Amino acid sequence: MATVEVRGIVKRFGDVTAVDGVDLLTKEGEFLVLLGPSGCGKTTLLRMIAGLEEPTEGDVLIGGQVVTDLPPRVRGIAMVFQSYALYPHMTVFKNIAFPLKAQGAPKAIWKEKVTWAASMFGIETLLHRKPRELSGGERQRVALARAMVREPNVFLLDEPLSNLDAKLRASAREELQQFQRDIGTTTIYVTHDQVEAMGLGDRVAVMDEGRVRQIGTPREIYHEPADTFVAGFLGTPPMNLLEKENRTFGFRPETFLPLEVSGGHNDVEQFQFEVTWMEHLGSDRLIYGNVGARFTHRHVVAKLPANVTVPIEPGETYTFAVLRKDLKFFDRETGLRANPIPL
Amino acid sequence: MMKAVERQPKAAVLGAPTFWGHLVDSERMLAPLMIAPAILYIVALVGFPFLLAIYYSLSDATIGNLSLNFVGLRNFIAVLEDPVFRQSLKNTIIFTLVSQVLVLVLAKILALALLKDFRGKWLARFLILLPWTAPIALGTIGWMWMLDSIFSPIDWMLRQVGLLGAPGAILGTASNLYWLGIPSLAMTSVILVHTWRMLPLATVILLAGLTAIPQEILDAVEVDGAGFWRRLFQIMIPMLIPIISIAALFGVIFTFTDMVIVYVLTQGGPVHSTQVLASWAFFKGIEAGDLAQGAAIALFLFPLMACMAIFMLRLARRTEVT
Numbered sequence: 007m008a009t010v011e012v013r014g015i016v017k018r019f020g021d022v023t024a025v026d027g028v029d030l031l032t033k034e035g036e037f038l039v040l041l042g043p044s045g046c047g048k049t050t051l052l053r054m055i056a057g058l059e060e061p062t063e064g065d066v067l068i069g070g071q072v073v074t075d076l077p078p079r080v081r082g083i084a085m086v087f088q089s090y091a092l093y094p095h096m097t098v099f100k101n102i103a104f105p106l107k108a109q110g111a112p113k114a115i116w117k118e119k120v121t122w123a124a125s126m127f128g129i130e131t132l133l134h135r136k137p138r139e140l141s142g143g144e145r146q147r148v149a150l151a152r153a154m155v156r157e158p159n160v161f162l163l164d165e166p167l168s169n170l171d172a173k174l175r176a177s178a179r180e181e182l183q184q185f186q187r188d189i190g191t192t193t194i195y196v197t198h199d200q201v202e203a204m205g206l207g208d209r210v211a212v213m214d215e216g217r218v219r220q221i222g223t224p225r226e227i228y229h230e231p232a233d234t235f236v237a238g239f240l241g242t243p244p245m246n247l248l249e250k251e252n253r254t255f256g257f258r259p260e261t262f263l264p265l266e267v268s269g270g271h272n273d274v275e276q277f278q279f280e281v282t283w284m285e286h287l288g289s290d291r292l293i294y295g296n297v298g299a300r301f302t303h304r305h306v307v308a309k310l311p312a313n314v315t316v317p318i319e320p321g322e323t324y325t326f327a328v329l330r331k332d333l334k335f336f337d338r339e340t341g342l343r344a345n346p347i348p349l
Numbered sequence: 350m351m352k353a354v355e356r357q358p359k360a361a362v363l364g365a366p367t368f369w370g371h372l373v374d375s376e377r378m379l380a381p382l383m384i385a386p387a388i389l390y391i392v393a394l395v396g397f398p399f400l401l402a403i404y405y406s407l408s409d410a411t412i413g414n415l416s417l418n419f420v421g422l423r424n425f426i427a428v429l430e431d432p433v434f435r436q437s438l439k440n441t442i443i444f445t446l447v448s449q450v451l452v453l454v455l456a457k458i459l460a461l462a463l464l465k466d467f468r469g470k471w472l473a474r475f476l477i478l479l480p481w482t483a484p485i486a487l488g489t490i491g492w493m494w495m496l497d498s499i500f501s502p503i504d505w506m507l508r509q510v511g512l513l514g515a516p517g518a519i520l521g522t523a524s525n526l527y528w529l530g531i532p533s534l535a536m537t538s539v540i541l542v543h544t545w546r547m548l549p550l551a552t553v554i555l556l557a558g559l560t561a562i563p564q565e566i567l568d569a570v571e572v573d574g575a576g577f578w579r580r581l582f583q584i585m586i587p588m589l590i591p592i593i594s595i596a597a598l599f600g601v602i603f604t605f606t607d608m609v610i611v612y613v614l615t616q617g618g619p620v621h622s623t624q625v626l627a628s629w630a631f632f633k634g635i636e637a638g639d640l641a642q643g644a645a646i647a648l649f650l651f652p653l654m655a656c657m658a659i660f661m662l663r664l665a666r667r668t669e670v671t
Contacts, residue, residue, distance in 0.1 A: 057571075089563060089565050095590075108573050108575040108576075
């Protein structure tokens with residue numbers, strides 16, 4: 007078991023800066039998720055930690071040791087790739103045994119180790135098959151077993167669930183988290199899917215344009231976004247952002263409720279909400295519209311749970327309210343969190 | 350269902366179908382029409398000569414005599430008893446196997462080198478492809494001078510570094526090696542020139558195969574800790590088997606049936622030491638005028654080639670990788 011640290015790491019491809027000075031330190035046994043839109047540098051960062059990419063500047067430390075110039079095989083890491091990267095011409099057994107062979111482990115222990123890793127993921131019956139004879143979910147388990155078999159200090163996972171269908175993804179997520187808890191190996195997980203990130207991570211590092219915008223628990227990054235990017239990236243739909251004077255302020259769609267529902271609280275901010283359009287999503291109602299003319303950029307969304315049955319019609323104007331504690335303020339120039347101002 | 354829906358408005362716009370319109374719309378008519386030129390081509394240029402060769406091989410045809418008499422397998426028996434034929438068969442097999450092994454190994458090395466990025470890569474690629482683009486007879490004539498018994502620049506270089514022509518030199522005290530004049534050296538020369546010629550295509554084919562290996566697989570190999578040789582022999586070559594077998598199949602069939610290099614370089618000599626089946630069939634059937642025996646020799650290639658093709662294609666399919 008080990009911690010992973012990157013210090014001031016930069017990666018440039020020609021004129022493009024993929025990773026722009028990232029500092030990051032995992033805790034021991036932590037499940038850390040790198041979350042961001044495509045092209046934000048999260049995969050490049052992971053590949054630098056793995057040793058598959060050489061950083062332009064900065065250092066990678068694993069277990070306190072600088073490993074920047076070491077090849078992947080001596081870093082004590084294992085990696086699971088988006089496509090799983092199973093060796094197509096080898097059986098599942100040989101796939102899982104390959105890292106052992108490559109490490110020069112004695113032949114006598116291959117079988118024992120492969121069986122152990124396979125049983126951990128319930129794929130003992132598939133050992134004689136070739137990857138092309140497996141389903142997506144089975145391939146993913148084989149890839150995990152192959153990563154597992156060397157008992158690495160650090161697990162690196164690059165969008166390992168993105169090739170699974172939605173239903174399988176949910177169960178795979180649960181299994182993955184359970185498995186990580188059981189073995190307690192430090193894990194870094196790259197994804198662009200915020201549901202995965204929130205569900206799996208002990209902490210989530212939100213990245214954009216090669217930088218870490220915020221690192222924190224899923225709760226923190228959702229409820230206390232450090233800047234407007236994080237606020238606008240997380241949540242479906244994301245935080246409503248409005249502007250007033252030198253501030254941008256925002257509130258989550260689910261905190262934006264009809265006044266009568268949020269009634270009883272005195273500490274609320276009221277808005278005149280002119281409804282333009284509505285979507286019924288089963289568990290929720292999404293209500294789109296504009297708030298009073300005192301704000302620029304005034305298009306907002308409200309998300310009402312199904313148990314809020316207040317009748318709402320497009321074309322009408324209603325009084326909605328947000329608890330003041332749910333309003334988040336950002337500096338309009340920098341996008342960073344700032345002190346509240348009266349609205 | 351979709352098709353029916355899409356077609357209706359089209360018919361309405363076009364009005365009553367014309368003859369050509371009807372033809373183009375009907376898959377039953379159009380498909381045979383489109384494939385017909387290919388079939389005609391194969392029948393005329395492959396099927397007909399092939400049947401003619403079988404016919405000749407069972408007759409007593411010669412160039413000067415147009416009346417054909419059926420003689421059964423007499424030509425085949427005569428050919429088999431001919432020591433030159435047996436020598437040619439042996440030479441063909443040696444020529445093919447050695448040159449193809451050399452081609453595959455060298456092509457693999459070149460392809461691996463060309464996969465890396467380096468300065469002047471385009472020039473290297475261009476130079477490697479050059480032998481394939483040059484007319485083969487011209488290239489071979491160039492090699493004839495390179496291997497000339499008196500003016501060979503190879504010999505000159507060997508003399509300059511003291512390997513040849515000096516007392517006690519490793520390659521002998523004679524001033525020349527006589528590349529095309531000594532049986533073993535003549536065979537070596539023919540094989541090397543053929544390798545030089547086949548290398549570019551095999552390199553390009555293997556390079557295409559190598560670039561098709563997904564980067565994530567190569568990354569996984571690296572993370573799993575495999576070194577260069579393990580990566581090469583346990584991952585890359587097995588994943589390339591389908592492509593390698595296509596390259597090998599092509600190379601083997603091409604080499605087996607080719608006579609240009611032998612014809613230009615040695616004419617099968619000295620004393621048939623570089624005679625191959627294709628050149629022997631040509632010399633016997635065309636130059637010596639014995640069409641029947643020439644056809645019989647040429648037909649010996651066919652079952653061998655057919656077996657080889659079936660074997661290689663099965664191999665390629667069995668090892669199919671997804």
